[in-house]
Amino acid sequence: MATQSIPAEQAAEQAAGYVSAADRVMNAAMIASGIGSAVLGLMVLGAEVNGGLKAFLTWDKGVGPLAGKAGVAVIAFLISWVAMHFAFQKQSPRLMTALWITVGLLAVGVALTFPPIYMGIAALIAPH
């Protein structure tokens, strides 16, 4: 006997690749969070490698380049969320596909915000 059942209609829909309204909303937010995270990681690495980018990201003298790194990441998160929210109303990936995309992007973001990784990559790309 199943310990956790879902309605038969829902099971059939999932099997047929149907993406529910809730899934579409979730997919957009999830992938956007991954994009924001990956962009953050890329800005962290970029600022470490390129002095010009680091100067560009210094939106506030007191905060330093962190202001721009976070700012660009938040902007990327918000714009991609809004864009995908409306785009996925017409056509959306399946929930698990969106999850794997998100996991991949989050892995990039988490890795590139870890000092031994981004400093190590920066040393390889642009040794001081």
Added chain:
Amino acid sequence: MHLTDRELWTLIHGMGFGALYLLAFAGGIAGLYSLRTKLVTVEGIVDRVSRLRWGSAVMAVCVWLTVFVGTFIVYPWYRATPPETIDTKVQSAELLDYPRYWLLASEKTAEYHHFGMEWKEHVAWITPFLATVVAVGVFAYGKELSTDKRARYILMGLFILSFALSGVAGLFGALITKAAPIL
């Protein structure tokens, strides 16, 4: 006992918004985990979903406030540059007012900045993205979370990741404040 404005804001960042998020996580994850038809009645699901909606929304707001206060209010005090009259290679009493430079002045404490702060200041910004996704998911699925195991587990996974990353930020924040408090 007297707290300076800077100490107060540091408390608001770490022990206020940040600690509130970390503590509320326990209730949130328990709420998501137990949202199952075999464990809760129909009325119970309605009640719990309502609490989860409010709770996840408040938690998302908390973590956004945590990173904003930390980055734009507290962090400038941490990284302030001392005047040229202060030797930045010696951990003197004068250098204590400049925590970043205090930590970097000694090999024993330099890694608090190079590793601790460099990790914390960046990775913390991922947590509000994840917390927002959790809140959006709770609102989007609502009562469906009690039957949609896949969606529930995905939300729980993202919630746990958000907690872990904010835990890293909180841990290093506490260690750095202990080593070089913002006075």
